[in-house]
Amino acid sequence: MIKSPLPIKAVVIDLDGTLLDTAGDIAEAANRMLGDLGREPQNLDDIKAYIGNGVSRLVKRALTGTMDGEPEAALFEQGLALFRKHYADTLTNSSRPYAGVTEGLAALRQAGFPLACITNKAQAFTLPLLEAMGMKDYFELVLSGDSLPKKKPDPLPLQYAALFFDAKPEELLLIGDSLNDSKAARAAGCHVFLLPYGYNGGVDVREQDCDAVIESLTDAVKLIRKVS
Secondary structure (H helix, E strand, C coil), rough: CCCEEEECCHHHHHHCCEEEHHHHHHHHHHHHHHHCCCCCCHHHHHHHHHHHCCCHHHHHHHHHCCCCCCCCCCHHHHHHHHHHHHHHHCCCCCCCCCCCCHHHHHHHHHCCCCCEEECCCCHHHHHHHHCCCCCHHCEEEEEEECCCCCCCCCHHHHHHHHHHCCCCCEEEEECCCCHHHHHHHHHHHCEECCEEEECCCCCCHHCCCCCCCCCHHHHHHHHHEEEE
16 A cells, blocks of 8 residues: 555556557457458457457457467468458447546646556557547657567566656556556566556456556546656
8 A cells, every 4th residue: 555655757558448448349340350250259358358468469369269379370360450450440439538537637747747658559559549539649658569679568668668758667657457567567667556447357456566556547646746
């Protein structure tokens, strides 16, 4: 439990499952892909569990029905192309900010915290989605899953953000919803808050290594203080 506000210079926020509920549109695209390949659709809860490690891993999971499965190479390439095509069409059909997100972003900016969005989602989908949701201008930095050579849970994106904001690792806070986020933050030496409503891959956030579990983005403002 945090006894006094953490000294933070900048805040990094995850996208899928943290800022936006995108599972419905992802599931629709995945099931259209599976239908094109003559396969049975999967339910929303299963596809939610597949989210978090980027498009390629999600497609592999959807094709195999397992978290670590490896489909035949030609099938994967076909599935990946189909998913990308369909997700471009479904990207903003039902995706919406979670409760308190817009207010939380405004409160963080009002308190003087520069913001970054770091996601494993491909850039081709990240930027249009943030734009459509009216969120793009909140962020001084946006890093997608293909922006750098490595993505979360590797610490590289957070290390990049620390350099970008001229911050020490311990002055950076990551707000996310999954084991990817907690692992990346700890590997980078950053603080991490987790939200319980997102896509945690079946691992309860309360069982993960984090500084706090918060119910909404607005709660983060109460637990941190701005440092120069």
